[in-house]
Amino acid sequence: MNPSVWLALLGAGTLISFTPGxxxxxxxxxxxxxxxxxxxxxxxxxxxxLLIHILVVAAGLGLLVASSPVAFSIIRYAGSAYLIYLGVRKFLAAPEPEEAASARSLEGPLSMFRRGLWVNLLNPxxxxFFLAFIPQFIEPQKPLLGQYGVLAGTVVAIDVLVMWFFYAAAARSFQRYTRSHRGQKALNRVFGSLFVTVGVLLAFA
Known part of the structure; x- marks a missing residue:
């Protein structure tokens, strides 16, 4: 991948990662x-x-999903239902005393990894999008493996930086609200509503 194409990928990937979802x-x-x-x-x-999505597109399976209304709808509604489920659970979650909140903060890495996987995976x-996005940065006449490796590495690196150092860091400003029952309740409702909103948009947008 030549430098000009990579810089275009870097810019596009950054804009995509900053788009709330x-x-x-x-x-x-x-x-x-x-x-x-x-x-x-x-x-x-x-x-x-994200890597699975890129592999699916690279293998040509993405075209099958995109061209099959049944497969697309099944994955779309499953993803929408999962997000709405997370949202309702978050919205209805009762405020916790400090001791319980501390215990909950010990949620295992595997549980968080699994939830993050399904949140992004169940989005046909x-x-x-990758079917439309990836071909813009791939030159078919050149070896594909290296190009896909650079593309995947760039997209993942950008998304990690944006998610961790922008969105996760931004959440720090709300942490003072988690110290009171009223604050916890408000945040649960805000994030629960956001999950439900994204789920509904996924189903009907």
Missing amino acids: AGAVNTMSNALTVGFRRAIWGIAGQQAA KAVV
Whole structure:
């Protein structure tokens, strides 16, 4: 991949990562629950899903998903239902005493990784997006493996930096609200509503 194409990829990838979505909501929610540092496990799950999407597109399976209304709808509604489920659960979550909140902050890395994976994986529009996005930066006449490696590495690196150092870091400004029952309730409703909103948009947009 020549430098000019890579710089274009860098710019496009940065703009895409800064666009709010389910991954951003999940990252901020994790950062508030388990802290800035441990939020990386959820981000890692989201990146694993991005890599799977890229592999699907590179293997040509993405075209099958995009061209099959049934497959597309099944994945879309499953993803929407999962996000709405997370949102309702978050919205209805009762405020916790400080001791319980501390215990909850011990959520295991695997649990956060798995949730991040499903949040990004159950989004068929990501496959369709990558189908339109990836060909702009791939030169078919050159070896594909190295190009896909650079593309995947760049996209993942950008998304990790944006999710961790922008969205997770931004959640720090809300942490003072987690010290009171009223603040916890407000944040649960805000993030619950955001999950539900993204889920509804995924289903009907």
